[in-house]
Amino acid sequence: MPATPAWPPKSAPRLFVPGPLHDGGSLVIEGPQAHYLSRVMRVAAGDIVILCDDETGEWAAEVVEAGKRGVAVSLLNRLRGREQVPDFWLCAALLKKPNFDLVLEKATELGVRRVQPLVTRRCVADKLNPERARTIAVEAAEQCARTALPMIAPVQRLESMLREWPQDRALFFADENGGDPAAEAFASRSGPAALLVGPEGGFDETERAAIRALPQAQAISLGPRILRAETAVIAGCSLWMATSGDWHNSLANPSPLA
Numbered sequence: 001m002p003a004t005p006a007w008p009p010k011s012a013p014r015l016f017v018p019g020p021l022h023d024g025g026s027l028v029i030e031g032p033q034a035h036y037l038s039r040v041m042r043v044a045a046g047d048i049v050i051l052c053d054d055e056t057g058e059w060a061a062e063v064v065e066a067g068k069r070g071v072a073v074s075l076l077n078r079l080r081g082r083e084q085v086p087d088f089w090l091c092a093a094l095l096k097k098p099n100f101d102l103v104l105e106k107a108t109e110l111g112v113r114r115v116q117p118l119v120t121r122r123c124v125a126d127k128l129n130p131e132r133a134r135t136i137a138v139e140a141a142e143q144c145a146r147t148a149l150p151m152i153a154p155v156q157r158l159e160s161m162l163r164e165w166p167q168d169r170a171l172f173f174a175d176e177n178g179g180d181p182a183a184e185a186f187a188s189r190s191g192p193a194a195l196l197v198g199p200e201g202g203f204d205e206t207e208r209a210a211i212r213a214l215p216q217a218q219a220i221s222l223g224p225r226i227l228r229a230e231t232a233v234i235a236g237c238s239l240w241m242a243t244s245g246d247w248h249n250s251l252a253n254p255s256p257l258a
C-alpha cells in the first residue's frame with residue numbers, strides 16, 4: 001500500500017507575510033519573496049506554500065500564478081494558530097556583527113519571546129540595524145517552523161534596563177566569575193524569566209555589582225570554562241527551554257496557542 005504523501009508537502013516553502021490572513025483570502029507575493037519562490041524554489045501553479053502572519057497563525061496556500069514580478073496565491077486552510085512561546089527574554093550585550101546575527105538567529109530558533117539588545121561598558125558594538133535584525137529573526141522563524149516572531153526591542157543601556165526591570169520577572173545573570181548552577185537555578189524558579197549575557201569583554205565590576213543588587217537577579221554559572229558570549233547565549237537559552245520552557249513539546253505535540 002503506497003504511503004499517503006504528507007500534506008502539506010514537507011518541501012513546501014514557508015514565508016512570513018503581512019496579515020491578517022483569512023479563509024478564502026488571496027494575495028500576491030512580491031519583491032525578494034517572489035524571487036525566492038519563483039526563481040529559487042521554482043514554484044508553479046498548483047504548488048503549495050506555507051504562509052504565516054505572526055497574528056492568526058500558519059496557513060496552506062495554493063499558487064495560482066507564478067511570475068517574475070509576483071506570485072499569486074489563494075489561501076486554502078489554516079494549519080495551526082500562532083504558538084504561545086514561553087515567557088522568556090534574552091538580554092544580550094551587543095557583539096561584533098556576525099556574532100550578534102548568530103545570537104538573533106539562535107534566540108529565534110530556541111523559542112525566546114523577546115530579545116533585549118544591550119549596550120554595556122565593554123561593548124565593542126553599540127548599534128543594531130532593526131530591519132536587518134528583523135530579517136534575521138524572520139528567516140530563522142521560517143526555517144524552524146515557528147509561527148510567532150520574537151519581539152526585538154530597541155537597543156538599551158544596561159543601567160536603564162536594570163532601573164526599569166519588571167518586579168515579577170526573574171533575571172538570570174550569566175556570570176563567568178561564578179554563580180548558582182544554571183539548571184538548578186532555572187528549575188527552582190517558575191514564572192516570567194530572562195537570561196542576561198555580557199559582551200566579549202564581560203561586565204565590569206560596577207556593572208556586576210549593580211546587576212547583583214537587583215532583587216530579581218540571580219547569578220548563574222554555565223560551567224568552569226569561559227564561554228564566548230554567543231555560546232553562553234545558546235547554552236543558557238537551551239538549558240532554560242529544557243528545564244522550564246517548551247521542550248517537553250514537539251512539532252507533533254505542539255505548545256498551546258496564543
Ligand code: SAM
Binds near residue numbers: 222225
Ligand atoms: N570577561 C571574560 C573575559 O574576557 O575574561 C569573558 C566574557 S565572556 C566571553 C562573555 C559573557 O558570556 C560573559 O559576560 C557571561 O555573561 C557569559 N559567560 C561566559 N562564560 C560563562 C560561564 N562559564 N558561566 C556563566 N556565564 C558565562
